[in-house]
Amino acid sequence: MPETPQTVGLLLIPGFALMSYASVVEPLRAANLLAGKELYRWVHVSPGPAVVPASCGATVPCIKVEEAGPLDFLFVCAGGNPTAFRDRATLQWLRQLAARGVRIGGVSGGPVILAKAGIMDGYHMTVHWEHAPAVAESYPNILLTRSIFIVDRNRLSCAGGTAPLDMMHALIAEAHGPELARRVSDWFMHTDIRPAQSAQRASLAERFGIHDARLTAALELMESHPGEPLMRGETARRIGLSTRQLDRLFSEKLKSSYASHYRHIRLERARDLLRQSAVPLTEIALGCGFSSASHFGRAYRQAFGVTPASERRS
Structure with missing residues (x-):
């Protein structure tokens, strides 16, 4: 157990x-x-403004990066769109902390900024599912998973x-024992402690209300093959059905056709990439299974009422 309070920068x-x-x-x-007793101290650090607003409008006073001291x-x-963060001084500071051996973490969109700083190559990393497609496209050297949290070295x-x-429960248990970690979790009525590898989202059965x-x-199969869409017959073969039985399932359970639902999956992925990455439109189109940028543009506008270029600008 640490003999002195640990200092945590936020x-x-x-x-x-x-x-x-x-x-x-x-x-x-x-x-x-x-x-x-004091086990932890924390300091709020800002990449620029003295008061940093949260997504809901609440504000937190912060000190400057250079005033943070040892951590x-x-x-x-x-949150929001972390791919838009480009403050060079802050990214350089993160690289300096990494070189000193400081334990560095990212929360929600925070892992994207660690990736932008270049300190996650070769590490296992997770990120909020909304940002995952953009991270996978932009940082191929990162070992991306869909866990709720990961501690890799x-x-x-x-x-x-x-x-x-759940992550803080694991860190408090690591430093001060499982009994204190359990008491902290009980304090917040967080009694169902999830392991790191737990899923981020509800299961497909829960999301779509299906039990088949x-x-x-x-x-x-469809969600795992957005770039090279599986033909209807191939999907049916892999799950042991005829194409007629597959069509009936989609019609009865989802009130949609196989093709329409697959197009929706691919367009949702494209929208995430447009909002969360700088991947060129043509690459997004091909990576989401569309034959050309024009084909992608027509389908996108029909689904969402705006062009892909307008989506990215907004």
């Missing part, structure tokens, strides 16, 4: 997700309170939302 990117941030810092406060941990808290990444409660294993298997 780098708040304007528009950071307030729930994710609170799920990091509140367990530290509770650990101090329940232990009856044991640093967590980057971000001195790098930590967390999908955000309430998942930091064959249809679930078909949807899993």
